[in-house]
Amino acid sequence: MRMSNASEKTPETLLEEAQKAFQEELDPVGLSDNDIVEIQDALQSGYEDAVVESLAELGPADAAELISKIKDEERELLLKDHGAAFEPYTFVELDPEMRRIALENMEPTQVAAIISELDSDDALELIEPLSDEFQQQIIKKLSAKLRLTLEEGLSFPEESAGRLMQREFVAIPEFWTVGKTIDYLRAASHELPESFFDIFASVRVGLSMTVGT
Structure with missing residues (x-):
């Protein structure tokens, strides 16, 4: 008599595993360490096209993860040379300290371009942790309307309703x-x-x- 092996998988189990693998193929989870290493290697080797192609495939959450995990030197190079390739909401996804580090690696004109694409509350959240001097350099690059909106928001105390509220109506x-x-x-x-x-x-x-x- 053939004994049943507990480790054998039933047809139902095999079907479930196949469905799970198929779903993961459709919806890959996050950014792998290998992806980050490949982008770092492309940066170090000067393979600009490869870097641009890799960044184009990243959504805001994955791009924020890349910025957070990449080495300091590569992060500085990535943001200076390819900052415009990131979706503006990438920087909203970063924690406040990493956001400050990332934005201060960029030129005021680059940061102003990012902020101009955001809602007023998100724009204020981005500019808030930056130094007063850098804030002013960025604000000078903005349209008069957005400049007034951000200056008004920054005039309120931190964490107050006036600082946090959205101004689009x-x-x-x-x-x-x-x-x-x-x-x-x-x-x-x-x-x-x-x-x-x-x-x-x-x-x-x-x-x-x-x-x-």
Whole structure:
């Protein structure tokens, strides 16, 4: 009689393992140590095309992991030469101290370009841990509108509501209909924030109330 081997896998187990392997193939988990080593080697060897190709495949979370784990010298080189290749939200994913280190390895113009692509609360979060001198160098490179927004945010105490709140909103007269509001949003899309969460209906006495999100 053939004895059953406890280590043998049932068809159901084999099917589950195959499905898991297939899913991992579709959704790879994180950035491997080998990936990081390969990017470091490409940087050291001057293989610019290989570096650019590797960075293009990374989402913000993986790119932030790369910046955090790469050696100091390679990080400085990577950010100076390829800072523009990272999605702006990569830097939002970094912890505050690593964010400061990363951004201070870049030129004010590079940091200003990143900040210009972010919502006001994220932009403020990026610039907040930097030295006052570096902050001013960056702010000078921004549009007048964004410059005023960040200067206003920095004027509030740390961790206060004024420092943390988002400043993208749309205000309309309280007598507008929903249809007129939608027409306005479409017609003025080039002037309005790219994304916002509140529409304020302003009454004549200067008060306002949130009517939609």
